[in-house]
Amino acid sequence: MTQANPAPQSASTKPPLIKRLLAHQESGLILVIILMSLGLTLYGAVRPVETKTAIELPENAQVLLLDDQGTVHESGTIARTKIHTYRVQTGEDSKDYPASEIKNYDSSTGILYRATKLNPFLNKSNLVLVSKDASFFAIIAVGMTGVIILAGIDLSVGSIYGLSAIVGAMALQALPPETGWIVAVPVALLVCITVGTLCGLANGSMSVGLGVHPFVITLGMMAILRGLTVVIPQELYGTQSIGGFPTSFTTGFFKAEFYGVYPVPVIIMILCGIAGWFVLSKTxxxxxxxxxxxxxxxxxxxGxxxxxxxxxxxxITGALCGLSACAYLGYYGAAETNAGNAYELQVIAATVIGGASLMGGRGTIIGAVLGAIIIQLINNTLIIFKVDTSYNQIVMGAAIxxxxxxxxxxxxxxxxxx
Amino acid sequence: MSDQTPNLIASNISKRFGITQALDDVSVSFLPGEVHALMGENGAGKSTLGKVIAGLHAQNSGSVTINGRTLEPGSLDDAFHAGIRIVHQELAQCPNLSVAENLCLHDLPTKGMTVDFHEMERRAAALVHQLDPDIDVTKPLGYLSPGRRQICQIAASLDKEEQGNMIAKVIVLDEPTSSLSISEASILMGITRDLAAQGLTIIYVSHRMSEIFTCCDRVTILRDGKFVATNIVSEIDEPTLVEQMIGRRIATPEAGAHSSNQSAETMALKVEAGTIGESPHEQRGDPILKIRDLSSPGKLDQCSLDLYPGEVLGIGGLVGAGRSELFDAVFNIDKRAKGSVRVGEKEILGKGIRAAIEAGIGLGYVPEDRRIQGLFFNLGIDENILAPIMKRISGFAGIRKQSDEIDTVKQRINRFQIKTASLTQTTPGELSGGNQQKLLIARWMTDQTKVLLLDEPTRGIDVGTKSEIYKLIREAADQGLAILLVSSEMPELLALSDRILVMGEGQIKGELKDSDMTQTNILTLATKETARTTAG
Known part of the structure; x- marks a missing residue:
């Protein structure tokens, strides 16, 4: 093999790393997330919330209430403000807790609660909660990014999610409660993803085959699928909600606890994001x-x-709706007929905040996932600032x-x- | 070359689009190593024939044979594998992808599951750099100039086999220079000749007469979808070609003594525009348009000019010289422009497009941008013409007065001889390119318009309509309209203008009058002290 044309190599000098990072689409989003997190952390540090944690008492321990004179009082005979010390007496041993450290003493259960200050933002359960809330629609946003890069749109994702959840729930309910996760999880995944895939296939082939703009097709599908989501449980069970799944599927898998948090949906989101990034940019x-x-x-x-x-x-977008619905079933242990209502807006918002252009040709998966996280961070901010949740929509719209x-x-x- | 056997034969091709017979029993054969032009007026079927050969359109009857193999009609794939490439008129590329991705789009190299970006860039560089070594293949294509994009597209057809043989046998260039500047076009024609010298058959679809004589070996003329003749370029002259194209002969100008420095083409145009022998218009009275120190960041640099009523002031220069940018600034489209633009005594700069129109400025745009900036393709002919003045001739609360409107429209249609089936029902899309362009100019020929900005008024339209438009432009000037004309076709610029300003690098480089108005002088001024003017 001969090099017929020794092409002059264009000596493109690369700009410094920092500049290249800043030029990246996602850098702005990460900056926003960092700034918001910093702000919330600082706010949380200044204004921590008071919570209580139970102090583990030895067996047969007795809690004595002492005033500033050292006199022992019966519970209920002394005002809270007068209590100086809580003494935990176990046989000969005793341990004193100054009143300032104690939140309260529940005499009926005999539990002594320690007052703790908690940063309302920067604690692991809040952080996982934010990510978890984002993950259900971030998973769908991975597919939506592809759709929007195509200059298409999919308005039916919320309904596909709802229908997959209901059908998946019916399958799970039919399983005996003691079914192991090794059966329950694949069954649920298979059912949910199949439903989602079929819906997505219908969207795509109708819009391509009939030559109708996907806005119209998916608008129609949004209504049809939501209708099915409501009608099916109504006709078959007469309810709005289907629950009662094998526990191996819920707390055993999708709501499995690790170090006090429930990270499975977040992990699925991260895996989907990586897979989506790989497919879009590398294949x-x-x-x-x-x-x-x-x-x-x-x-x-x-060609x-x-x-x-x-x-x-x-x-693929339909399939991801199914996957997300499956995670939702496992996490909440039930399917409601209004599951995924208005999700299409959240998903499109995440994608667009993440830098996708509705004119097509531009968008990134990482951006979409970060966009979903920003949306949840805004929600979280409003909660931390104790703003009425009705204001969410206003802030969200402005943010978009x-x-x-x-x-x-x-x-x-x-x-x-x- | 004439003793060679043809490698590509299109025989008895017919193609219908709805009721339009685009091609009617056309047979042409092409030789290896020749640049073969397909010429004809708009709608003659030259582009359609190119597309049938490349498999973009399926013919209704007839066949395309390459080296003895008959191609499957309408199969881009089959034509592609047989070595036929098409470089398409409308720059069919993805501006959001890198140059390398665009070049390899039909066959992205892979490594395992992923695209092999390294290999892709190497391949692309090998292709592009033989034509232009300065193109960075990792850049998004949308960031390149039109000329370079065109070069990338041609480069895409030059892929080679492992042994270094060219896979491509035939390259169809469909109006390759329509969006290029003069210098870019000449680079492109050079590349075309080189490729033919390597044994490729180049099918060159064009309506630019000068290019046919510069770079083509043979030319096939089509008229109304029918084959007229295949000529050897060196054995034919321009008037004969024009005659073949339009089916009648345009009087050839006598080589006038006073215009020995002007080309035959310019002379022919002057004849058509009725300006031959006419002395330039006197600059009467005060200038109607006064531009002083007009600047816009990155686009215009201290431009000043005076335009008098009744004159056609031509603006010459290369693409990227700032000619269209000047129009944008005058018409208040460019919001960052600074300086002064006065119509009469009225300052209009920075007061919005509305203010420009009300002061009497009309803007006629290019066919290239006709679809984007010019016409409403969803509205009728009447509304297209009336758009800028609809409000003025409406009654109370903007309720339209149908009868007044129709009168105005009829008057305009007649004057411009726009051929349309209906005034209100026909949409611009149903008109021919030439009539679309006339429509666009007609819109601005109101009593109120004092200054008309024309940007490439005849780009992409056929010879017959061109001469009509030239007449209209001259007539309008005779009636006192001041016209600022931008044209990349030098003969046209020279034939129509009373004076010519040459632009370069966003500046006005100089003014040419009377006998100084020659192609050479324009090019000299346009490229003056311009180490970095080359479009890029």
């Missing part, structure tokens, strides 16, 4: 998605099977608009520089 299929979004005609002329790629992207405006300005500046 031929992923690059074809970008090509179609950038110029569908050019993609066709380059890319445009229709097939599109159908596949919608199908601001994020997109900033992103587009950045794009314009970059294009002008180049």
């Amino acid at each position: 031929v299929f992923g690059r074809r998605v970008f090509a179609i979004g950038g110029n569908e005609v050019a993609a066709k002329y380059a 890319i099977p445009v229709g097939k790629v599109k159908i596949l992207v919608y199908t 608009i601001i994020a997109v405006v900033i992103d587009q300005t950045k794009q314009r500046i970059q294009a002008r520089k180049a």
Whole structure:
């Protein structure tokens, strides 16, 4: 093999690492997340919330209430403010706790609660909670990013999620309660993902085959699938909710506890994000998605099977809705008919905040996942600031608009520089 | 070359789109190593024939044979594997992807599960750098200039086998220079010749006469979807080609003594525009448009000019010289422009597009951008013409007065000889390119318009309509309209303008009058002290 054309290598000097990192799409999002987290941490440090933790008392221990004179009082005969010391008497041993350390003493159960101050943001259960709430729709946002890069849209994701959850719940309910996770988890995954995949396949093939804009197809599917989600349990069980799954599926798997938190949905989100990033940026299929979004005609002329790629992207999105629904079933242990209501908006918002362009051709998975986390951080902020949750929508809407405006300005500046 | 046997034969091709017979029993054969032009007016079927050969369109009857093998009709894949490549008119590329990805899109190299980015960039660089070594293949394609994008597209067709043989046998170039500047176009024509010298068959679809004579060996003329003739370029002259194209002969200008420095093409255009022998317009009275120190960051640098009523002021220069940017600034589209633009005594800069229109400025845009910046393809002919003045001729609370509107529209349609089936029902999409362009100019020919900005008014339209537009432009000037004309077609610029300003690097580099108005002078000024002007 001869090198026929020794092409002159363009000596492209790479800018320093910091600059390259800053130029990245996701750097702005990470910066926002860091700033929000810092702010919330500081706020939490200044204004910690008081919580109580039970002090483990030895068996046969007796709690004595002492006033500042050292006199022992019966519980209920002394005002809280007068108590100076709580003494825990176990046989000969005794241990004193100053009143300032103690939150309260429950005389009926005999439990002494220590007053603890907790940073309302920076504690592991809150952090996992934020990520967990984000994970259910971040998983779907992975697929939605592909759809939006194609210059498409999928409004039916919330309904697919709902329907997958209901059908999955029916399957789980039919299993005997003592079923092991080795059976329950694959069954649930199979059922949920199959339902989601079929719905996504329907979306994609209808929009490609009939040549109708996906907005219309998925708008129709959103209503149809939501209708099915409500009708099926109503007709079969007469309820709005299906529960009663094998515990091996819920607390045994999707709500398994590790070090006091429930991280399984978050782990699934991270795995989906990595897989999605890999597929979109590293595989031929992923690059074809970008090509179609950038110029569908050019993609066709380059011999890319445009229709097939599109159908596949919608199908994958449906499958991810199913996966997310399965995680939801396992985490909450029941399916409601309104599961995933208005999820399409949250999912699209996450994708768009993450830098995807509704005109197609641009978007990143990591951005979408970070976008989902930002949405949940905003929620969390409002909770920490004790703002009524009704205000959420207002703040969220404003955040979406601001994020997109900033992103587009950045794009314009970059294009002008180049 | 003439003793060679053809390697590509298109025989008895017919193609219908709805009721339009785009190609009617056309047979052409192509030789290896030749640049073979397909020419014709708009709608003659030249692009369609190119697309049928490349498998983008399936013919209704007839066959395409390459080296004895008959291609499956309408199969891009089959044509591709047979070595036919098409470089498409509308720059069919993905601007969001890198140059390398665009070049390898049909066959991304893989390593295991992933795209092999390294190999992809190596391959792309090997292809692109033989044409232009300065292109960074990792950059998004959208960041490149139109000329470089075109070069990348041609490079994409040059992939080689392992042994170093070119896989491509035939390259169809569909209007390759329509969006390029003069210098970029000449680079491209050089590349075209080189490729033919390597044994490739180049099918060159174009309507630019000068390019046919610069770089083509043979030219096939189509008219109304029918084959007219295949000529050897060296044995034919321009008037004969034009005659073949439009089916009648345009009077050839006598080589006038006073215009020996102007090309035959310019002369022919002057004849058509009716300006031959005419002395330039006197600069009467005060300038109607006064531009002083107009600057815009990265686009314009201290531009000043005076435009008098009744004159056509041509603006020459290369693509990227700032000509269209000047129009954007005058029309208040560019919000960052600073300086002064006065219509009469009225300052309009920075007061919005509305203020520009009300002061009497009209903007006629290019066909290239016709779809984006010019016409409403969802509205009728009437509304397209009336768009800027609809409010003015409406009654109370903006309720439209149908009869007044129709009168105005009829008057305009007649004057411009726009051929349309209906005033209100026909949409611009149903008109031919030339009529679309006339429509766009007609929109601004109101009593109120004092200054008309024309940006490439005849780009992409056929010879017949061109001459009509030239006449309209001259007539409008005779009636006192001041016209600022940007054109990349030098003969056109020279034929229509009373004076010419040459731009470069966003500055006005100089003014040419009378006998100084020649192609050479324009190019000299345009490229003056420009170490870094090359589009990029």
